[in-house]
Amino acid sequence: MSETHTAEKAPVRSGSQRFRRQRAAMFGFIAPALLVYLVMVIAPSLQSIQISLTDWDGVNDAYNYVGLSNYEDILGSERFWNAVKNTLLLGLGSAVIVNVISLAVALLLDRLNHWQGFFRTIVYLPALVSGFIAATIWKYILNFNFGVVNTTLRDAGLPTWTHDWLGDSEIVVSVLLFLLCFTLGGNTTLIYLANLQSVPQELVEAARIDGASGPQVFRFVTWPMLAGAVTVNMTLAMIAGWTIFDQILVLTSGGPGFISETMAFFIYKVGFGEYRAGYGSAAAVVLFVVVLASTVVANRYMRSREIQA
């Protein structure tokens, strides 16, 4: 009996040992990357919290602790709240618009029977261009005096339609929103397309047999099945929106005045350009809290909609 008991136990013990060895091996494989991530991302982020409590200029080795005065200055700064407003507008605005457009494009791509690869490539190409390069090109296109947009309008006899697209304080943020939406849709479209193609066709056919129209099929069958993709895409788009920087730096430098500054640009400006690393770090901590809070809230809502297939 003891030999049987030992024989029964042996496979279980060797199985858990094998699992522990496999887990150790898996950890060994990710350890180098994890170490780099901890050293290059996590540690500096935590150090930002410490620096945010100082008056460090970013250059001198010496600094003083100033408690929460950086946070008091930031939260009382009109410039900061303007940057928060722009970040919300550009972040949420671009997330919603990009997702709507990308879903529409994905629906069209899903219906294609020919040349799918070609059109997918065309849709994805803008995502391959870095934000910095795209912004530089747009800067030339939208130049008030020499840009192709205004030159074309003037040549077409529409001089009143010309605008200082990047210098008119009334429209500059809207122009930035447009430019952001132009380049952020590639990945979003592909994620929607992949999810569309995983919607069970029997559900769609069943709905059609029951007399549902196209829009009804989308609303009651397809859209709920896309909840997971919406969660992912909206989360990624919002995070990209909160950290918008390249385009602002290239296109407007936050101007004219302070009108188009975003939180990320504000942090860069005060932290690097004005030798106020402590102040900039405090702003970065505030941005982190804002991004975390908004992403958690948005995710909770979106996840409540998801259907487990």
Place this chain on the structure above:
Amino acid sequence: MSATMRVTGTRRRAVAGAMTVLGAVGLTACASDAADDTAPAPDKTEIRFTYATGDESWNGAVKSVVDAYNAQSEIATVELDPLTGGTDYATAVKTMDATGNWPAVIDMRDTRTYIEAGKLAPIPEGVTALIDDAAYGPAADGSVYVVPSSALNGEVGLNIIYDKAYFAEHDLEVPATYDEFIELLEAIKANGDVPLATAAGEIWPSDQLWKPLAAPVFAEWSDKGGFWAAVQEGKASVEDLREPLDKLKHITDNFVLEGWQSTQDAQTTTLLVNHQAVMATSSAGIGRLNDIHKVAPDFEAGLFIVPDDEGHINVLKNSVNGDTLSGLSISAQAKENGAEYDAAVDFLTYFYSVEAADIIEQSGVIAPNIKLADEITRNTAIPGAEDYFALLESPELVWYQNETLSPDFSAFNTFFRQTRIEMQDGQTTIDEAIAKSQAEFDKTVGQG
């Protein structure tokens, strides 16, 4: 062995072979690149010279001097390391500092911050002895850390470039007072033309129109320690700048070419040469005239500085000690490397030679103020340059000082520039701009 296993094994060998070939090609390319890199002669120390790119005249002057130095130096080779000038230059320097990647010779900004942080090395007397004594100054510890990169003619380079042919055609004259300047603007506007192009696409060119207007106020405090020092002490305030702010707003609203909010500084030259504006603001001095001459040899350009109500031309004298001090420095990192320091000193010694001064002048930039200035061959061939030299000799020229000793002034100045642009753009009133600026000054500089 099954067919599948044979195929799998063959595929693995093919992949391994391809990787080996790619790796070999990559390593060969790296080796070729390393071999192709311009390497200094075995006994020469290679050093970097980081400088802020500006107009083409300045860029050309730097390259010409460095090329000439490299051709004759037996101990060093200087490698040019240009960085985009303007607002982001400070960020680039800060990044170099954070990564421990200082060049041996650097065109410095926000110098006081770095001097106090011990990032710069003292410049030896062998170099400073070549320079005019008024063109450099010691820091608090008695050492000289910065020497001028070009002529220290103050902010004479901050001026208005104008179309001489237009002026001649319409019987217009260079204004002798501020009122005459306004009349000039009105006359050009009455002709149906745009009087003035200016730039605020980056924030630093906003000084080009502002400073001449504010200069009369700044000049009043020159003998009392400077305007901004007085504000710091509570003897003056930003409210004292109400009149120049009002003038700035009036000129912007009525006489400046549309689109100035997003216009880059270099574009104003194009706008002038294309006759889209009759005048343009500039901070490039004679270099702007040289640039115009290169792109439009037939364009007759001249320059003047906006005078005050009494006809005085108030020009800020270069700071040799304050926070706005700029010029060439040797990094402390180079000092730690003896050979790099010696190479840097040798380069600066050449930079302040008559030979180098002649090269700089030929490139369209006024050479630094060296003691042997009389031996320099000045470039008088640039059309309009006579206006520049006439300004330096003008009996109406009034030099004033406005030292900003606080290292935090740079932060306030950036904010002040943006606030002025905001006000010019009509986003805020002058009252709001003054209140905001004063509050920011009290918060950043005032506490210093």
